[in-house]
Amino acid sequence: MADLKSTFLRVYSVLKQELLEDPAFEWTPDSRQWVERMLDYNVPGGKLNRGLSVVDSYKLLKDGRELTEEEIFLASALGWCIEWLQAYFLVLDDIMDSSHTRRGQPCWFRVPKVGLIATNDGILLRNHIPRILKKHFRGKAYYVDLLDLFNEVEFQTASGQMIDLITTLEGEKDLSKYTLSLHRRIVQYKTAYYSFYLPVACALLMAGENLDNHIAVKDILVQMGIYFQVQDDYLDCFGDPKTIGKIGTDIEDFKCSWLVVKALEHCDEEQKKVLYEHYGKADPASVAKVKVLYNELNLQGVFMEYENESYEILVTSIEAHPSKSVQAVLKSFLAKIYKRQK
């Protein structure tokens, strides 16, 4: 495991070096230094779960047989493309959300002398993906499918961002819009495709599969992604800040969280008034009132029921899949997130 991660990080260094010598651009010491610092700051500092899972999944699709060095390199490169995609979205998301910190350091646009240049840096991160793909996959039979895949998933993620942004338009705080269907759409598009479907789809393409034959796999992974985000919403309020590494602010931020959606579903008229009055206020007394309400409505119990039910449904769908190795991939994803505390 430690070994897998250090191999994976070595591939990062190779890809970075190649990008810094990309012949499609005339580099100068200044520009090379800027991009290198920007990459090191934004790309490799996360948990790398998405990236590593491409390698894991590919291994499982190959029924656990030893991979060649080239296969490891290529699966890692695809994994890094997903990490690059994530970095691109996070750099821009932090600008749009006026966030302060990310992964325990100031957001990139908050770094002195960066500012809104971060917008173009986000664009550069995004542009590195096709550069990596062209350099290492141009000759592969699945090259065009890889390009289509990344394009489609990026489009879906940006569309999810859009509904997230336009439902929380400044000055239009309106809880009546917060339904389970809106929540599901936001998280499905903003998170599930790129975090769950994309890594497996990359591994399937590398294994020579046609993605049109794997709609069922996509559906299962999207469902898993939705479940993952519901956990995220739950932990934001009920998780241990020490364990999850941050103090949640979804209530203050008027987020369309699964919790507020469930609260709206279960509350009576009196409780509804409390929500409408106190949800989305920075004032700690308001936040406390919302949390009391969540407890009155036993949202922890509602979540546990949801978690168990989701798990059952996912296991059943996975076991209905004809291929044992695909089952193994899906089960490994599920095992990583079931009942997670962070």
Added chain:
Amino acid sequence: MADLKSTFLRVYSVLKQELLEDPAFEWTPDSRQWVERMLDYNVPGGKLNRGLSVVDSYKLLKDGRELTEEEIFLASALGWCIEWLQAYFLVLDDIMDSSHTRRGQPCWFRVPKVGLIATNDGILLRNHIPRILKKHFRGKAYYVDLLDLFNEVEFQTASGQMIDLITTLEGEKDLSKYTLSLHRRIVQYKTAYYSFYLPVACALLMAGENLDNHIAVKDILVQMGIYFQVQDDYLDCFGDPKTIGKIGTDIEDFKCSWLVVKALEHCDEEQKKVLYEHYGKADPASVAKVKVLYNELNLQGVFMEYENESYEILVTSIEAHPSKSVQAVLKSFLAKIYKRQK
């Protein structure tokens, strides 16, 4: 001509409608309305030169024979992809430059309730390009080359933006960096590839050509793009504001303009002091001092000499090209910009 443009605008409506019904996303009335308004605001309001030139160039490559309806539609769709690319860059550039107006209306991010959502809208514009390409070109032999082309040109443009942004870093106004080589690199990457090479490359691909065989064409178009941007810099100071439709502010903005580069090249020590003291100041007296200096150095004459020389070189390179129809394409581009006043 009016007819070509109205046909071209009809294709816009078709592409827009298809995007608003893209099956990769679950649309709602709200999100559809947002995207439609954003597209109408940002995509079709420019001069459309880049887009229209794909259709023109393709026609010339086909030696002027009548195009089929399908050919016109496809060439127009590629033209619109370039207009979409331009809209994407402009929406984000205006945010980074804190600009106020664009094409005679407030910049998109200045529109009430848009704000930084414009960042994600820029991303959406960019994502529409592969959606259009996939829908209309997926079955073509040159599909993968189209994807590679748009990816490479976008990468070059974003890299050009980067050097532009990092050389004018807030609080680091340093004229000693402003050389002809820096100027050439900024404009070549930021403007020339997408404005001049990309339309012709699209037409060449549609005509069944392999772009690897057209490096000379690329070089000529990049040179033309550089010449175009030098004109832009010249007109910013010496053009008629009524004709060019805006009042230039390159001096105030401390731009790495061709004029300041030439001034630095030709000035003596005394004049250099004036430039260092007054270039990049908003104060009208400072701007006036810089303009007096430009006149003392006869930059209008220097520009005219550059213009004539560039023209000669370009014509010679064009006439060295073996194909008469490719020559026609290149000459048509050159004729559109030679001695332009706006």
